[in-house]
Amino acid sequence: MKSQACIVGIGQTEYCRAPGSGMSQLGLHLQASARAIADAGLEPAAIDGIMPFPNLANAEEIAASLGCANLRFAATIHTGGAAPVASLNLAAAAVTHGMADYVLLPAGWNGYSRTRVRQTVSTDVASIPGGAIARDYYLPYGFVAPPQWYSVIARRHMHEFKTRPEHLGAIAVAMRQHAQRNPAAVMYGRPLTLDDYMESPMLADPYRILDCCLETDGGAAVVVTSAERARDLPGTPVTIVGGASGQPYPADEITNRSDIFTTGLSIAAPQAFGRAGMTPDDIDAAMVYDCFTFEVLQQLEEIGFCKRGEGGEFVEGGRIAPGGALPVNTHGGLMSEAHVLGMNHVIEAVRQLRNEAAARQVADVETVAVTGWGDFGDGSIVILQRS
Amino acid sequence: MANFDKADIEKLIDGVLPWATVQSMMTSPKDADRFDRYVEILSQRVDWNDRILLPLTPSLYIVAKNGERVVKCRCGHEFGDYRVNWKISSLINVRDTAESLGEVYVGREAPDASWMQLREYICPGCGTQLEVEAVPRGCPPDFDFLPDLDTFYRDWLGRPLPDSVEFEDRTPSVIEGWSRGLSGSGRSGAAASSENGSSSNGDGPGADYGKPLPTLDGLTKEFYDFCRAGELRFQRCSNCGQWRHVPREMCAECGSFAWAWERSSGRGTLFSWTVVERALHPDFEEETPYAVVVVEMDEGVRVISRMLDTPPESLQIDMPVRVVFDHVADGVALPKFRPVAVSTRRGSWRPRAALELPPTIRYQIEDHVAIVTIDRSDSMNALTRDMLTALDDVFVDFEADDDLWVAILTASGDRAFCTGMDLKEAIPLLTSGDSLGYDDPTKRQFSDVFKPIIAAVNGYCVAGGLEMLAGTDLRVAAEHAKFGLGEVRWGLVPAGGSHIRLPRQIPWAVVMEMLLTGEPIDAARAYDIGLVNRVVPADKLMDAARELARQICRNGPLAVRTSKEIAVRGLGLDAGFVLEKALAARVFASDDAREGPRAFAEKRDPQFTGQ
Numbered sequence: 001m002k003s004q005a006c007i008v009g010i011g012q013t014e015y016c017r018a019p020g021s022g023m024s025q026l027g028l029h030l031q032a033s034a035r036a037i038a039d040a041g042l043e044p045a046a047i048d049g050i051m052p053f054p055n056l057a058n059a060e061e062i063a064a065s066l067g068c069a070n071l072r073f074a075a076t077i078h079t080g081g082a083a084p085v086a087s088l089n090l091a092a093a094a095v096t097h098g099m100a101d102y103v104l105l106p107a108g109w110n111g112y113s114r115t116r117v118r119q120t121v122s123t124d125v126a127s128i129p130g131g132a133i134a135r136d137y138y139l140p141y142g143f144v145a146p147p148q149w150y151s152v153i154a155r156r157h158m159h160e161f162k163t164r165p166e167h168l169g170a171i172a173v174a175m176r177q178h179a180q181r182n183p184a185a186v187m188y189g190r191p192l193t194l195d196d197y198m199e200s201p202m203l204a205d206p207y208r209i210l211d212c213c214l215e216t217d218g219g220a221a222v223v224v225t226s227a228e229r230a231r232d233l234p235g236t237p238v239t240i241v242g243g244a245s246g247q248p249y250p251a252d253e254i255t256n257r258s259d260i261f262t263t264g265l266s267i268a269a270p271q272a273f274g275r276a277g278m279t280p281d282d283i284d285a286a287m288v289y290d291c292f293t294f295e296v297l298q299q300l301e302e303i304g305f306c307k308r309g310e311g312g313e314f315v316e317g318g319r320i321a322p323g324g325a326l327p328v329n330t331h332g333g334l335m336s337e338a339h340v341l342g343m344n345h346v347i348e349a350v351r352q353l354r355n356e357a358a359a360r361q362v363a364d365v366e367t368v369a370v371t372g373w374g375d376f377g378d379g380s381i382v383i384l385q386r387s
Numbered sequence: 388m389a390n391f392d393k394a395d396i397e398k399l400i401d402g403v404l405p406w407a408t409v410q411s412m413m414t415s416p417k418d419a420d421r422f423d424r425y426v427e428i429l430s431q432r433v434d435w436n437d438r439i440l441l442p443l444t445p446s447l448y449i450v451a452k453n454g455e456r457v458v459k460c461r462c463g464h465e466f467g468d469y470r471v472n473w474k475i476s477s478l479i480n481v482r483d484t485a486e487s488l489g490e491v492y493v494g495r496e497a498p499d500a501s502w503m504q505l506r507e508y509i510c511p512g513c514g515t516q517l518e519v520e521a522v523p524r525g526c527p528p529d530f531d532f533l534p535d536l537d538t539f540y541r542d543w544l545g546r547p548l549p550d551s552v553e554f555e556d557r558t559p560s561v562i563e564g565w566s567r568g569l570s571g572s573g574r575s576g577a578a579a580s581s582e583n584g585s586s587s588n589g590d591g592p593g594a595d596y597g598k599p600l601p602t603l604d605g606l607t608k609e610f611y612d613f614c615r616a617g618e619l620r621f622q623r624c625s626n627c628g629q630w631r632h633v634p635r636e637m638c639a640e641c642g643s644f645a646w647a648w649e650r651s652s653g654r655g656t657l658f659s660w661t662v663v664e665r666a667l668h669p670d671f672e673e674e675t676p677y678a679v680v681v682v683e684m685d686e687g688v689r690v691i692s693r694m695l696d697t698p699p700e701s702l703q704i705d706m707p708v709r710v711v712f713d714h715v716a717d718g719v720a721l722p723k724f725r726p727v728a729v730s731t732r733r734g735s736w737r738p739r740a741a742l743e744l745p746p747t748i749r750y751q752i753e754d755h756v757a758i759v760t761i762d763r764s765d766s767m768n769a770l771t772r773d774m775l776t777a778l779d780d781v782f783v784d785f786e787a788d789d790d791l792w793v794a795i796l797t798a799s800g801d802r803a804f805c806t807g808m809d810l811k812e813a814i815p816l817l818t819s820g821d822s823l824g825y826d827d828p829t830k831r832q833f834s835d836v837f838k839p840i841i842a843a844v845n846g847y848c849v850a851g852g853l854e855m856l857a858g859t860d861l862r863v864a865a866e867h868a869k870f871g872l873g874e875v876r877w878g879l880v881p882a883g884g885s886h887i888r889l890p891r892q893i894p895w896a897v898v899m900e901m902l903l904t905g906e907p908i909d910a911a912r913a914y915d916i917g918l919v920n921r922v923v924p925a926d927k928l929m930d931a932a933r934e935l936a937r938q939i940c941r942n943g944p945l946a947v948r949t950s951k952e953i954a955v956r957g958l959g960l961d962a963g964f965v966l967e968k969a970l971a972a973r974v975f976a977s978d979d980a981r982e983g984p985r986a987f988a989e990k991r992d993p994q995f996t997g998q
Contacts (some may be wrong), residue, residue: 135599136633137601139631139693140721142693144666144667148667202662204662204665205662206661260659294448
């Protein structure tokens with residue numbers, strides 16, 4: 001049996017909208033990181049690897065602030081929202097191959113009070129891989145932001161598979177139902193009905209406002225180490241049993257793909273299950289990167305929870321809602337907890353597997369899958385298990 | 388000083404101003420507002436709103452557009468900067484073999500293909516033949532007319548144009564761009580970027596456009612330079628033939644670095660689309676809602692773009708579209724798209740939502756049957772030009788829609804089926820010598836519809852009404868219906884195809900009786916001579932038409948359609964139609980052709996002279 005890696009620490013700041021976090025972007029990284037390191041039962045000086053989310057903070061300033069004097073592994077994966085899970089997989093490789101002992105994965109931003117989430121790409125499109133293509137061939141047409149880019153794929157899915165707005169609505173409603181059991185969620189205490197969803201204004205047809213993730217302030221971080229080292233720490237480790245990343249082809253341009261529905265996750269998911277020696281049937285709950293409702297549906301199909309084209313039916317009838325056969329995003333996700341770049345999905349998976357999810361604890365949960373989605377369809381997935 | 392009113396100028400443009408008037412116009416000083424009237428008339432005849440600066444040819448105009456001066460066809464297709472010969476951006480049919488020249492020259496009149504070639508310049512937007520040129524082989528396209536617009540407006544009209552431009556022929560610099568793209572031997576990234584520094588014109592994008600523009604650099608600059616010249620070109624691998632977009636340095640299929648910019652058909656279908664209600668970008672907020680489309684080009688590549696003049700609610704996946712160039716800022720033209728009215732590859736598009744019909748033409752669908760109703764009974768169901776155009780549009784749609792198998796053509800009320808052209812509108816045109824026909828001499832009403840048309844004749848079917856009837860296939864008439872061609876009474880001829888169609892449908896002597904006496908016949912006689920299939924009581928008319936439609940719909944639609952096509956095309960009517968149009972022109976140009984309608988309008992007997 002080869003050596004394995006574990007998540008041993010999780011930490012987060014308060015998630016909020018108005019009036020804002022009152023902290024700097026770096027401050028959010030530092031507070032979440034300090035809490036994750038403490039949760040692991042470590043001192044900052046023990047952290048010798050840092051993998052920040054792209055374009056938000058750098059390893060050097062984080063290390064300097066936290067006091068990580070022994071930094072020897074610093075890397076960032078440039079796949080947008082797919083980066084936290086992709087980084088988790090790379091961190092696992094780093095700690096099992098001796099490149100680092102304890103790797104910190106921080107993320108955070110003031111997505112409400114500073115640069116709005118909606119503007120991150122349209123105002124600085126060249127910052128993403130393929131951004132020059134978007135700048136020269138998309139932006140002149142007012143095709144400027146992810147909900148617009150992905151909406152044409154959603155429409156194509158609706159055309160080919162009779163996917164309906166109600167299916168997308170079922171996802172938005174399920175996310176909100178989960179958030180009602182999570183006091184840390186920004187949408188806690190604010191339930192949503194399918195009627196509310198259907199009346200919500202259009203943003204980029206077929207996407208409505210309520211198909212979109214939230215814009216929030218917040219930071220989140222996790223600490224990864226080897227299974228051997230994890231045994232010496234006080235907490236309950238969560239084991240990374242399989243993971244992979246993938247990119248659509250071509251990854252830098254969204255329209256000229258021979259199959260528009262094949263994204264990074266289509267390539268990553270079979271590899272991750274293969275490494276874990278599992279199938280989608282083994283998954284008890286999934287934390288799916290929910291930038292928009294249709295991306296959840298598409299990822300459920302590409303992971304293999306249902307066949308391609310059957311995602312609409314799959315999400316009906318409460319299957320992904322609290323108490324359903326496959327609870328998805330029990331924290332409320334980017335759509336109803338907070339947009340913490342998907343790192344909050346990793347934290348929620350750990351909480352569920354540690355049995356610390358309180359009112360929203362999924363009974364008998366042993367295996368959880370977490371996905372990431374970024375840029376023009378980059379994908380990542382990790383399968384986590386109770387140790 | 389002679390003074391000529393707008394009507395005179397209109398006749399001058401149409402070539403129907405009496406020769407004596409033309410002579411006096413030519414020999415007297417120009418009235419001060421002649422040019423403006425001229426341009427005003429031309430502007431009214433096109434259905435776009437860009438300001439016409441100068442007409443170039445009967446179909447082409449130089450227009451002002453976002454600070455640029457662009458050559459634009461009547462149909463809306465734009466050719467780019469007027470200082471670049473528009474011919475190099477048109478479709479060109481070259482006749483340079485004895486065989487192809489023989490198609491247009493008879494026998495020994497044909498020139499020697501080794502010395503001369505014939506080039507037909509065709510508008511990519513509407514297919515109109517814009518210009519023909521007979522030149523020695525290899526001669527560059529003639530730049531027929533490069534007007535010095537600034538001097539003309541400043542010195543001749545006394546009101547200079549804003550933003551004067553350098554007066555120069557820019558065609559060579561565009562062609563130079565082609566030769567760079569077509570070098571064929573491939574190039575490295577370094578070579579491409581060093582070339583773009585030595586570009587021939589250094590115009591930056593317009594500062595006042597205020598929206599994101601592509602960064603004109605490297606291959607992207609080459610792509611947009613072609614757009615600016617009115618061409619959509621994509622890279623195509625010189626080794627494996629694969630098309631690609633967006634531009635890339637090498638072929639991902641075969642690894643070859645050799646490629647060329649090849650011309651796209653400009654046509655494609657909608658792969659997907661979105662309607663942006665919130666732009667999420669300050670520069671686009673004021674435009675919302677706007678549709679962004681993914682077009683799958685016939686070459687297989689997909690492009691992100693916008694639709695022009697298309698309401699978002701009429702967008703449909705698989706809808707056929709064609710490219711147009713939007714000159715948004717100085718030096719930048721974005722390829723955008725317009726819908727194509729007829730189906731191309733897939734044949735399943737139903738553009739009904741895009742049809743804009745006047746209330747006087749109704750178009751309903753019952754199962755596989757299209758029911759087209761002329762609804763203007765208060766004017767005896769006479770047709771205006773708009774109605775004629777709408778009827779044409781409806782039947783283009785009908786012909787293109789695979790789910791429609793038979794059409795029923797009828798009219799509202801019980802007095803008239805159709806009494807031809809609306810005379811209030813037609814008389815001024817007729818008295819100015821207009822024959823009111825199609826530009827294409829081989830086209831008549833329904834001459835390119837090969838699905839069956841059943842006419843349900845609910846009353847008077849005379850003049851243009853009977854001409855229209857002659858273009859239908861099965862005919863049911865109400866008992867009180869009457870049929871006639873009274874044109875000769877007014878010194879005119881029914882040039883809508885009757886001379887060619889009717890002798891093939893009913894006996895010669897009856898055709899001559901109707902054409903030469905102008906006397907109508909009743910429904911019973913129409914049945915006896917075989918002009919109609921059934922005569923029924925008026926209240927049973929539509930039932931009888933629907934029954935015929937049902938019978939046809941039981942049969943194989945492809946067989947039915949092909950059967951009609953063979954029968955119609957087997958008649959070989961085109962030559963007759965051309966003859967009819969040519970000979971009718973001499974009647975329409977005559978004094979009698981003005982006297983007749985004038986007498987009709989004045990309610991008196993005409994005084995014919997035979998002149």
